[in-house]
Amino acid sequence: YEVRTNTSPGVAGPQLIQSGSTANGVTTANVTGVNTNTNYNVYVRSSCGSDGSSIWSVVYSFKTECDASAIPYTVVMPTSGLPECFKIENLNSDTNLWTTSTAQTGITGRVMSLGANSTLASNDWFYTRGVQLVANQSYRLTFKYKKGTASANQKLKVSYGNNLASTEMTNQIVDVAFVTNTDAQGVFFDFIPSTSGVFYFGFQRYAAAA
Secondary structure, three states: OEEEOOOOOOOOOOOEEEEOOOOOOOOOOOOOOOOOOOEEEEEOOOEOHHHOEOOOOOOEEEEOOOOOEOOOOOOOOOOOOOOOOOEEEEOOOOOOOOEEEOOOOOOOOOEEEOOOOOOOOEEEEEEOOOEEEOOOOOEEEEEEEOOOOOOOOOOEEEEEEOOOOHHHOOEEEEEEOOOOOOOOEEEEEEEOOOOOEEEEEEEEEEEOOO
């Protein structure tokens, strides 16, 4: 097998991260020396004894997880796409997805935004990079928010949990049941985790079709 950062199996060079073989019947191997938040490609082939080896398999790709951030943690918005180590979850399965967009009045720099859906209720999450928190320590979350138009029906919930999934967002920080402001509003919320560990913050837009 080979683990590499390019798509050229069997070629030596710095793109080859790890290679090796396993005993007959063993189909797993541990990979070491990989970096966080990095894409890798895996190739495997069979040893045919004195007849050599089979051709390389099709590529199997994976991306390593990000390291947790220390406190303070500030999100840096990119010029396109999602911020580093962010994930999204589109639970209503429409084509409207959280992404970054141009700066809004009252906010410096780009923002996270999500378009309204006229036929489906919104149920969309974005999750931040993991942050290392300590039990019984008070923390403060600050952000700005607004809705696009006065007629838009929008709601915002912010929670945190141990994994990047809505079912893991078990600690609610705030539920803004009616977003009424079309100008950016800055807010902060204090919270105290009951356990230590790596936590992810989830921002959920939920609302009826608009």
